[in-house]
Amino acid sequence: MTDATDFSAEGGCTCAQVRYRLASRPLFVNCCHCRWCQRESGSAFAINAMIEAERVELLAGAPEMVDTPSLSGKGQKIWRCPNCRVAVWSNYAGSGEAVRFVRVGTLDDPDLLPPDIHIFTGSKQPWVQLPPDTPAVPEYYKASALWPQESLERRAVLIARAKKP
Ligand SMILES: [Zn+2]
Numbered sequence: 001m002t003d004a005t006d007f008s009a010e011g012g013c014t015c016a017q018v019r020y021r022l023a024s025r026p027l028f029v030n031c032c033h034c035r036w037c038q039r040e041s042g043s044a045f046a047i048n049a050m051i052e053a054e055r056v057e058l059l060a061g062a063p064e065m066v067d068t069p070s071l072s073g074k075g076q077k078i079w080r081c082p083n084c085r086v087a088v089w090s091n092y093a094g095s096g097e098a099v100r101f102v103r104v105g106t107l108d109d110p111d112l113l114p115p116d117i118h119i120f121t122g123s124k125q126p127w128v129q130l131p132p133d134t135p136a137v138p139e140y141y142k143a144s145a146l147w148p149q150e151s152l153e154r155r156a157v158l159i160a161r162a163k164k165p
């Protein structure tokens with residue numbers, strides 16, 4: 001993760017009405033093993049690439065927001081294709097509209113963004129074996145401890161912008 005701008009990736013929903021492009025490498029990629037992500041994905045975990053909203057270019061379509069309960073109790077806004085209803089990204093209360101949690105499985109090449117960390121492994125399905133070289137935490141973590149310097153600098157820009165009146 002040295003140069004964010006040498007990265008670009010496209011993705012979209014399953015009916016192809018919604019198409020987007022990530023204009024740079026994400027800030028960090030969380031693989032979440034919480035029960036909520038398991039239920040919402042119908043699978044064992046969700047892989048979310050956190051990236052500044054303005055670095056997600058909408059190429060086609062108009063995702064529709066669905067207010068959804070969340071583990072924190074503060075809710076999440078899940079953005080879905082209005083036609084096939086596939087979720088392409090979410091906003092969470094903490095970072096609000098400024099950061100999109102893009103669902104890595106909706107990238108044309110999801111192999112590009114393996115998890116930087118496994119979170120909520122306390123509720124991980126027992127058959128899932130985590131790679132030994134990727135950080136894993138039972139619940140959440142502090143970005144300052146684990147994100148690369150470049151991502152922390154990008155995060156500082158967002159925080160400074162949020163504080164402006
Ligand atoms: Zn669709």
Ligand SMILES: [Zn+2]
Nearest residue numbers: 032033034037
């Ligand atoms: Zn989760």
